[in-house]
Amino acid sequence: MFSRKFSFKIGALLCLRSTNCLIHYRHFPSRKICLAICGTTPCYKFRMYCSPVESHRPAKVSSCWQCKAPVTSMQFFCPACNVIQPPSKETTYFDLMSSPKTFDVNTAQLTDKYKELQWKLHPDKFSDVSEEEKQLSEDQSSKVNEAYNTLLKPLSRGIYLLNLFGEQITEGEATSMDAELLEDIMEQYEVISSSDKNKIKEIETENKVSLEKCIKDISSAFAKGDVTTARQEIIKLKYYSNMAEYIKNQEDWS
Numbered sequence: 001m002f003s004r005k006f007s008f009k010i011g012a013l014l015c016l017r018s019t020n021c022l023i024h025y026r027h028f029p030s031r032k033i034c035l036a037i038c039g040t041t042p043c044y045k046f047r048m049y050c051s052p053v054e055s056h057r058p059a060k061v062s063s064c065w066q067c068k069a070p071v072t073s074m075q076f077f078c079p080a081c082n083v084i085q086p087p088s089k090e091t092t093y094f095d096l097m098s099s100p101k102t103f104d105v106n107t108a109q110l111t112d113k114y115k116e117l118q119w120k121l122h123p124d125k126f127s128d129v130s131e132e133e134k135q136l137s138e139d140q141s142s143k144v145n146e147a148y149n150t151l152l153k154p155l156s157r158g159i160y161l162l163n164l165f166g167e168q169i170t171e172g173e174a175t176s177m178d179a180e181l182l183e184d185i186m187e188q189y190e191v192i193s194s195s196d197k198n199k200i201k202e203i204e205t206e207n208k209v210s211l212e213k214c215i216k217d218i219s220s221a222f223a224k225g226d227v228t229t230a231r232q233e234i235i236k237l238k239y240y241s242n243m244a245e246y247i248k249n250q251e252d253w254s
């Protein structure tokens with residue numbers, strides 16, 4: 001198997017399957033293999049493999065809307081005139097929060113970064129500037145909010161990561177869960193509705209264990225580049241998360 005360093009060197013080859021993968025490789029439609037890594041790995045696995053590298057991709061350069069000086073997609077302010085810039089469409093939430101593109105996000109660091117960015121970008125700090133700059137601070141600040149909230153929770157983070165790799169959870173998939181598991185979940189909902197507090201507590205504990213296991217499985221699937229398993233586990237996580245929320249609401253009402 002080639003080293004990651006080597007995959008960089010041959011990165012000029014073109015990936016035809018993923019529009020997100022900036023570390024390109026050659027895709028052979030007849031064989032569907034990735035020659036950049038080991039010659040046998042399916043394309044999507046290479047996309048996962050290259051993802052940590054992708055998070056350090058060079059920022060795209062554009063021009064400052066006010067003074068036309070070069071500004072990179074990672075700069076919130078123009079280095080020449082110091083005016084706030086519009087949010088870049090090229091920047092992923094991971095880039096924005098300076099986080100490696102992985103499921104295993106360090107949430108403490110994420111929160112620190114969020115506070116740092118909100119301190120810099122909050123519209124309250126832009127009271128003495130033009131309407132355009134005020135609007136841009138609101139746009140930037142709201143993108144940071146969105147990025148933080150998406151990456152903070154495992155479910156939204158997993159779905160977002162899947163999307164970055166060109167994979168979506170379709171409506172059909174979201175309902176085509178393992179029949180046995182689905183039955184268990186329906187039974188649990190019935191018990192919760194019965195308002196037996198001890199039983200609800202039991203289900204809550206059980207659901208918490210399932211939820212934690214599911215998060216571990218998603219993490220390990222992403223780490224192995226197994227997008228199919230990651231997707232299946234994310235669908236389960238959706239059910240467990242909904243259950244947790246449902247129980248919480250029942251407790252709040254009682």
Ligand SMILES: [Zn+2]
Nearest residue numbers: 064067078081
């Ligand atoms: Zn400028």
